[in-house]
Amino acid sequence: MEKSIESVQSEGRSFAADPAFAARARVRSLAEYEALYARASQNPDEFWAERAGELAWERPWDAVCEGDFPPGPRWFVGGRLNATVSCLDRHLSTWRRNKAALIWEGEPGDARTLTYHELHREVCRAANALAALGVKTGDRVGIYLPMVPELAIAVLACARLGATHSVVFGGFSADALRDRMNDAGAVCVITADGGYRRGKVVPLKQAVDEALREKGGSPTVKKVLVVRRTGEAVAMSEGRDLWWHDLVARQSSSFAPVAVDSEHPLFILYTSGTTGKPKGVVHSTGGYLTHVAYSTQLVFDLRDEDTFFCTADIGWVTGHSYVIYGPLANGATTVMYEGAPDTPEPDRLWRIIDRLGVTVFYTAPTAIRAFMRWGDQWPARCSLASLRLLGTVGEPINPEAWMWYRRTIGKEHCPIVDTWWQTETGGILIAPLPGATPQKPGSCTRPLPGIHPEVVRRDGTPCVANEGGYLVVKRPWPSLLRTVWGDPARFEKSYFGEIKGVYFTGDGARCDGDGYFWVMGRVDDVINVAGHRLGTAEVESALVAHPWVAEAAVVGRPDELKGQALVAFVTLRGGRTPADGDAVMLAAHVVKEIGAIARPDEIRFSDALPKTRSGKIMRRLLKEIAACGHAEGDITTLEDLNVLAKLSMSSDEE
Ligand code: ATP
Numbered sequence: 001m002e003k004s005i006e007s008v009q010s011e012g013r014s015f016a017a018d019p020a021f022a023a024r025a026r027v028r029s030l031a032e033y034e035a036l037y038a039r040a041s042q043n044p045d046e047f048w049a050e051r052a053g054e055l056a057w058e059r060p061w062d063a064v065c066e067g068d069f070p071p072g073p074r075w076f077v078g079g080r081l082n083a084t085v086s087c088l089d090r091h092l093s094t095w096r097r098n099k100a101a102l103i104w105e106g107e108p109g110d111a112r113t114l115t116y117h118e119l120h121r122e123v124c125r126a127a128n129a130l131a132a133l134g135v136k137t138g139d140r141v142g143i144y145l146p147m148v149p150e151l152a153i154a155v156l157a158c159a160r161l162g163a164t165h166s167v168v169f170g171g172f173s174a175d176a177l178r179d180r181m182n183d184a185g186a187v188c189v190i191t192a193d194g195g196y197r198r199g200k201v202v203p204l205k206q207a208v209d210e211a212l213r214e215k216g217g218s219p220t221v222k223k224v225l226v227v228r229r230t231g232e233a234v235a236m237s238e239g240r241d242l243w244w245h246d247l248v249a250r251q252s253s254s255f256a257p258v259a260v261d262s263e264h265p266l267f268i269l270y271t272s273g274t275t276g277k278p279k280g281v282v283h284s285t286g287g288y289l290t291h292v293a294y295s296t297q298l299v300f301d302l303r304d305e306d307t308f309f310c311t312a313d314i315g316w317v318t319g320h321s322y323v324i325y326g327p328l329a330n331g332a333t334t335v336m337y338e339g340a341p342d343t344p345e346p347d348r349l350w351r352i353i354d355r356l357g358v359t360v361f362y363t364a365p366t367a368i369r370a371f372m373r374w375g376d377q378w379p380a381r382c383s384l385a386s387l388r389l390l391g392t393v394g395e396p397i398n399p400e401a402w403m404w405y406r407r408t409i410g411k412e413h414c415p416i417v418d419t420w421w422q423t424e425t426g427g428i429l430i431a432p433l434p435g436a437t438p439q440k441p442g443s444c445t446r447p448l449p450g451i452h453p454e455v456v457r458r459d460g461t462p463c464v465a466n467e468g469g470y471l472v473v474k475r476p477w478p479s480l481l482r483t484v485w486g487d488p489a490r491f492e493k494s495y496f497g498e499i500k501g502v503y504f505t506g507d508g509a510r511c512d513g514d515g516y517f518w519v520m521g522r523v524d525d526v527i528n529v530a531g532h533r534l535g536t537a538e539v540e541s542a543l544v545a546h547p548w549v550a551e552a553a554v555v556g557r558p559d560e561l562k563g564q565a566l567v568a569f570v571t572l573r574g575g576r577t578p579a580d581g582d583a584v585m586l587a588a589h590v591v592k593e594i595g596a597i598a599r600p601d602e603i604r605f606s607d608a609l610p611k612t613r614s615g616k617i618m619r620r621l622l623k624e625i626a627a628c629g630h631a632e633g634d635i636t637t638l639e640d641l642n643v644l645a646k647l648s649m650s651s652d653e654e
């Protein structure tokens, strides 16, 4: 790959860790981080054994790590554990017994707090209920719930029983649910009569009924357990459907945890589908929990006084790892919010932060860009004084949004951890340690101790500093996915087929002279203009840096002369309508920021961009629209079909 064009706007800006923060942090200086990193590299088995040793094991492992990529390795071989013992039971014999484990707020304003003791009892009851329904260790259980406490309880109840959970985001359709239940072979689905979203009721039970009734249904699903959330009338099928409040409430509040093999599949989770058909990512128990517990502790510098608020839905991996497993394994207080961030008004999250005294806040760039669009008056109404650390995940964050986040939410003193990871990696792999690593806006900075990423060329040779290439991980770590459920061939081909001997992430990146990683977007999305490689993230950042632009997505369109022409889809701020000359002006702005090579050949204005339900821009659909006027690829995880229809229409008119 040729040298990538560096994004001018963020180069050179670096924020040292806040001294007051560093003084109390787990890792207090770059030198300390580097020493830890070196130790983990020199003696990985010892390092990972120490990390795993922080969990509760029923039987210790015989070997830390056996085998290599692919399809292995296996971790903590021969060890047996139950994930809920580390997340719940072991806290009960400490002062944390009556500490808030979960603080929940519903969209209508109702609230519920569960202490470790209470959460443990609820999880045991739910595990007994599942057992009463015939669910056994090794079975798969589908979970299709709104963000209510029962969602966390259901996940942990499955884990207690050794049943593999597969959570399907509550915003998905009946068809998407059916596909996933059938792919996983779920024996039971846990759902609710509905959930609240922007004041409306999302009829989840109705979708389950449709999934089980139409298009062949889900023959493996025998039971449906229904949480009453909204009180809306729902159809209950005799013999198949049961109410949670009937069944769970009358169960015993103790349930002996089923110790499973370290490699036992804790869960299956389908990826968000930005690059194609979602993959059923399978995670192990011992390895997964080891890495999420460790990364939560290190990256969020978690301490007992913290109130940790990760805004991700548990339907995504971020919710699994950093709403449930990571915080609970650390005995932390985790916050769960049911609804939309702008209900009743766009200050909802800031009010939650003030009300609960949230100290660590973790969200996604797409949300941050929405906050910016809604205006500074909303956070300005709140104090936000309890915050000490901010985080982001999901997409490259453009430096503009990073700076806004730091200034407006972090009041210039909260470090920002830009965390790079994937559903497949189970937990965070590249991120600053907030008390140690100076942050550069737009860079996820450096790898966690024990993690060995590299940017390489197609032939696997390492790139030089700032040369754009493929982001890979050279050495195994415990929480890598074990397989793609039911499709081991896709597992090997997707992650190990392209470049031999390493884990291939599918992302394009560069590494600067300080060893900082800059994720440039998906490899498939990298654009080649007249022999120059351009990362979508770089051109988009330049566009978003313009005060009028709220969001931008850049794709390549086949071009005879240049190889690829650059097409930018742009959403303007504050509902501004595009005027003549805006496109020319914005193109000139990109040239000024990056150079003539990055001048968009076409700029299209749109009210909204097509996104996945997790809020990521689906560039592959835009690429199809730019090339042939409409999108043909998999759209099952698209958030809003209307956006696509509008974009296709506007290109038909040309
Ligand atoms: P699919 O694999 O089905 O296309 P997906 O990759 O969007 O879906 P996830 O596993 O949720 O599903 O997302 C992981 C991807 O998100 C990463 O590969 C990367 O492209 C992007 N990403 C996540 N965090 C960051 C970050 N901090 N900086 C840049 N990119 C990020």
Ligand code: MG
Binding pocket: 271, 275, 422, 506
């Ligand atoms: Mg992916």
